[in-house]
Amino acid sequence: MAVTEVIEYDRIKNVRQTPLEELYTSGHRTCQGCESAFTMREFIKAAGPRTVVTGATGCMYVANTSYMTSPWIVPWMHTQLGAGGSSAVGMSAGIRALQRKGKIKQEKINVINFCGDLGGGDMGLSGISGALQTDLDLLIILYDNESAANTDIQATGMTTYGAQTTFTPPGSKHRIMQRRWKKNVAPMLAVGHPTCKYVATACATYPPLDYLNKVRKALAIGGPTFIHTFDPCPKGWDFYPEYGHEIGELGIKSGIFPLYEIVEGKVSYTYDPRQKGRIKVREYLEKQGRFAHLIDEDVDHIQGVIDEMWDEWEVPGVTPFKGNLELARN
């Protein structure tokens, strides 16, 4: 459906061009140094006031709306843990219907859903898949703090291999209880959903402005779009709150969380650690208490998997297949 007014988003070229207006303000109850709260603050800064937000259950719902308060200045709705995608579909379709009937002005209204790694990457994956198969204008932001943080740090499908969580405590019998490698959600959604116009991964703080501009790009492209963010969590990852930005930066520089955009089947790296010099993952792991039980052999294993991803995958971070697939001969 044609919209009469389209918001033109300018690329933010330097920090001085960052909008000063705060649409996610003080008054929330997230932990000190919570990077997911920063992810919220930044996406709404980039999107601006003509935006409605839906948020699935998780820290970013519970800690943001305790005791009938809210830091959101824009209209905001809570939805069930696995319903991020479907809530965005309902909201976007509703706005479209109201505009078609002339009940509200025809203008670009951003619909943004945020959901956590458990809510979006595990429980709500089917709803997101459905949302990405529509022609609706919506953006889904999966904020990934690598645990079910709100219910006291349980492992999810997106928790890093080896991490201690309340579901995966290291013990004398098994040092490593979290033996799954992180589920690679963004490429799965990009490859399987040709209707999805834009897929990106991001870290709210590193490289500076990268995330703000990815949000703007997704909203400008319109249609169903998806961004997966990397959010250090002081409580769950066990580090002092002041180190959140640094840990995010080390994660990106070590290549454990690749940063890229996928538009019309083309992958572009927005931070390529191969060109900039990939640091050892040990520098990232050793700053977090959740990896304190790892021994050298474990760190070497994690390093080996990351090396393979960057050196041997067909498209590093996206497709692990080497060369063309061949039919298996039975």
Ligand SMILES: Cc1ncc(C[n+]2csc(CCOP(=O)(O)OP(=O)(O)O)c2C)c(N)n1
């Ligand atoms: C259907 C359902 N099952 C379980 C819960 C309990 N619950 C609330 S928040 C949460 C964790 C969500 O984890 P994630 O999506 O990663 O968000 P985070 O808390 O880490 O921000 C759980 C299990 C729930 N609200 N609904």
Ligand code: SF4
């Ligand atoms: S537990 Fe982690 S994600 Fe949740 S509010 Fe605290 S720092 Fe943020």
Ligand SMILES: [Mg+2]
């Ligand atoms: Mg989580």
